[in-house]
Amino acid sequence: MALRRHGFPSQNALAQELGISRSITSKFFAGKPVDYSYFVEISDRLGLDWQAIAYIEEASAIKVEPAPPPEKPPEEKRENERLEIDWRQVCRDMLQSQNQRRLTTNPLTAGDGVAFELDEIYVPLGLVERKQRSRLMGDIYPEEGSKIYGLKAQDEIVKTFQHDEFFEGVLRQGRSQRIALIGEPGAGKTTLLQKIAAWVLDNTEDIPIWISLADLQGKSIERYLLSNWLKAATRKVRVTPTMQEALGELFNSKQVWLLLDGVDEMVMGTQNHTPLQWIANQFTGWVADARAVLTCRLNLWDIGKNALETFETYRHLDFSYGDTQTPDQVGQFIRRWFQGNPQLVERLRTELNQPGKERIKDTVKNPLRLALLCRSWALGQGRLPNTKAGLYQQFTEAIYEWKQDRFPTSSNQRQELNRALGELALRAISEEKTKFRLHHRLVCSVLGELDTNLFKLALQLGWLNQVGIAAEAENRGKNVYAFYHPTFQEYFAALAIDDWHYFFNHSRDNLAQGTYRIFESQWKEVILLWLGRGDVVKEQKESFLEALVEFEDECKDFYRYQAYFLAAVGISEFGDCDRASEIVEQIVKWSFGYFNVEKQEWRTFIEPIEEGARATLTEMQGHRTIAALIQLLSSIQDESIRSQVAFILGKINPGNQDAIRVLAQLISSTQDEFICSQAVFRLGKIGFGSSEAIAALMQVISSNQNEDICRMAFFSLGKIGKNNPEAIVPLVKLISSIEDEGVVCQAVDNLRRIDPENPEVILAPMQLIESTGDWFIRKRIIESLGKIDTSNLIAIVALVQLIKSTDNEYIHRKAVESLGKIGTGNPIAITTLVQLIKSTDNEYIRRKAVESLGKIGTGNPEAIAILVQLIKSIDNGSIRKEAVESLGKIGIGNPIAIATLVQLIESTEDGFIRKEAVESLGKIGTGNPKAIAKIVQLIKSTENEHTRLQGAAYNLKKILRDEQLAGVIADLKNYLSDEIYENDINRFEECYKLIWHCAQTMPYPSFYLAWQNEPTLL
DSSP: HHHHHHSSSSHHHHHHHTTTHHHHHHHHHHOOOOOOHHHHHHHHHHTOOOHHHHSEEEEGGOOEEEEOTTHHHHHHHHHHOOOEEEOHHHHHHHHHTTTBBBBBBBBHHGGGGOBBBBBHOOOOEEEEEESSOEEEOSSSOGGGGGGOOOOOOHHHHEEEEEHHHIIIIIITTTSEEEEEEEETTTTTTHHHHHHHHHHHHHHHSSSEEEEGGGTTTOOHHHHIIIIIIIIHTTOOOOOOOOHHHOOOOOOOOOOEEEEOOGGGOOOOOOOOOOHHHHHHHOOOOGGGGGGEEEEHHHHHHHHSOOOTSSSSEEOOOOOOOOSSSSOHHHHHHHHTEEEOOOOOOOOHHHHHHSOOOOHHHHHHTTHHHHHHHHHHHHHTTTTOOSSSHHHHHHHHHHHHTTTTTTTTTOOHHHHHHHHHHHOOOOOOOOOOSSSSSEEEEHHHHHHHHHTTTTHHHHHHHTTTTEEEOOOGGGGGOEEEEEESSSSHHHHHHTOOOOOOOEEEOOOOOGGGGEGGGGGGGOOOGHHHHTTTTSSSSSSHHHHHHHHHHHHEEESTTTTHHHHHHOOOOOOOOOOOTTTTTHHHHHHHHHHHHHTHHHHTTOOOHHHHHHHHHHHHHHHHSSSSHHHHHHHHHHHOOOOOHHHHHHHHHHHHHOEEEEHHHHHHHHHOOOOOOHHHHHHHHHHHHOOTOOOOHHHHHHHHHOOOOOHHHHHHHHHHHHHHHHOHHHHHHHHHHHHOOOHHHHHHHHHHHHHHHHHHHHHHHHHHHHOOOOOOOHHHHHHHHHHHTTOOOOOOOHHHHHHHHHHHHHHOOHHHHHHHHOOOOOSSOOOHHHHHHHHHHHHOOHHHHHHHHHHHHHHHOOOOOHHHHHHHHHHHOOOOOHHHHHHHHHHHHHHHEEEEEHHHEEEEEOOOOOHHHHHHHHHHHHHHHHTTTHHHHHHHHHHOOOOHHHHHHIIHHHHHHHOOOOOGGHHHHHHGGGSSHOOOHHOOOHHHHHHHHHHHHHHHHHHHHHHHHHHOOOOOOO
């Protein structure tokens, strides 16, 4: 009766839930002797009073071994007196035995000979306290895919904590007895829980008890503690009631931290509760006296009703790459992984900064994925797999293995799940408005309902994760899911494609029947992953690239170039392509030009083709591309082209000595100051850590007479000399020796960039403040100090002291500005500026007020009105120009502001004012027909080349909407004739740029139709 009443169809079902053998339950029900702890555990699970059934006369046949003799209480009392347990040492030993000082990825990497203690590799992450589930609208870019798990500050974040702030402000202060650490797989939840366990032991007198919830196997937390945990912790053969009482009293002392890892990994058995409800039910009796910190995946925490709503909820921030506000945590992790091998560290960090690596760079902001990348880098001895598909295949296999102990899968199960995920990924990318945020209905249509095997397995393994609930009207309140990262979605999509015609199937006679995914940006990465697959036959890939290279678009080659560029990037993933050398040669020719034998001169291609080819080159990192660029360097003498080629070579092959050497030689030998300046700038982009590059820049600083070039050299040195003594020491010396005020100030600024934490960086400028009488130098130093990290006490004290001591009003004001910046949008500030503009007779002050209004008055009607009034009425050219510029910052979408600028373009004869008006219109006139028509007219008819060449096409691109592109093509295509090219090259180029822009945006069939049918512009 007790079995059926508690939902157990058989004794075997009870044994499975309790995690004990079938023979023990059989003995219990047969009245045979069983271990004391098992007897109590079975009785509790069936709701029976174990003391009653053990000793009543009717059940005298049941024997419990060993049962404490009730007639000998003095003996039990003596046992109590003898029981002395050092709970802190017990828990310390228990954590050690549970490997809680070891990295969670060790089981995965141990076979590679790599294993870490936690403290060897731990990089602290910040946390955010979360209010509510994310409410999602719109989509994300896959290059920023980590944002899919991010929070919107205004809606979902209570507070952001840095690592130490969380430990001191949340844990030590005891502000909450119940804490949940939530996040996607591999976000660092378990690792943080490990650090909390160590922190409790090292910084408090409390006692941490760790429970991996998957180990409960159906037991209650209380029963698990009293039996399994207590036996393992005390290393006793048998747990006595006295020991159990001692554990309960320990909990009653409120010194216990219960650390519960992996709510999502619990096995619920036949119980009807959700895991969160089950956890909530555990905090009763003496267990409730413990502080609790648990970890849980978003999938479980955010699904349905949350029974743990009283828990304070925290989520990890991602690893950062380092900027003025954040440290380079990715770099820190990589350095710790490859301790003692700095070459591997720098090469991997440099690899992540390469063009075309944006997706992988974002992917590895997650700690687990970064660990997998380091593992792959180590296995390849400083090289990643030859293809992106190979890298993600390694990642995928590793994640399956990582979860194998908790959620075991067979080879057939993995293949079935991969196929289903591939279908889901393809449908989302091809059919959905939000391609990387997947609505519940779509997921169910492919994987089945939430309780079906495929859907459950995808969630358990982390391939899919719930990231919030939909905010759009048609799906409001429904769950929203995402792949582990959008790059995995693209990878699974690539696995699901059998034939290249899925991407491209040109139907010349009926374009509507064709397939032109090759021209849609969301498919580019999928195509590259498909080309890198090892299971796709070579003939398929060859046929695909052949079709791309030979494509004729019948639209002046606007789409032919796109197809060819895609083929060129594709050979980086398909290195065995028969036409690879030919493709590389063509891209290099489009990038840098060719020598025209007939004209005996170097010819280059029009700017969009040249820029598109060079952008393609930066994604072509194979040996053929590098060899072709080195060959070009050796065969041309033109200094400008050599500089350009060296720059591209350095970008695609970091540290390339040929590229650095060419730029260094150009700096020292050229007589052309423009080429020298370019070479200095480009060396700052590609010469990181190079002694030759640093020496070349130092030579420029010490010998070049051109102040602008010296400034550029300082800037470049600040880029490539970070933390490098070879750069720091000479700069410190220069500050005290050079008399040119501009050079000194540039040295100060770049010292800050190179090593902002170095005391020399602050002390040397401060000494100069005290010694120099030049107010300009003092002003620049103050501004530089104001950019140093806010936690730098030396800089703050220096600025405060300067504010107190200086008598110079201007220096005083600049010091105050550096010490603290104020907000924007303040109505009192705006009104004050408006009144000042109206009342002052000082033209300089009026212009500065107009400039400030353009920074703080966005959308403010009063601010817009005064600027419109100035544009219409004032004669002062500089103030009018400033008003036009400011209106372009604050008048977005305002019809009065747009009409004012259109009228100004029509009426003014001042070319500079017209240029400024066009630029401002390009900022605020998006989709406005009058604005678009006016700029198109300007391109077609104006004779003022300066205006046309300085941005009419550029600004028109910014305000065009998709539905207006066809009209622009119709209006401007006739300006791409040979006659216009020969007689009016500037107009030809502006029109070409605009139509090139349209081709990058429009589907090929739509562009073709617009090209043939000449629709009306507006």
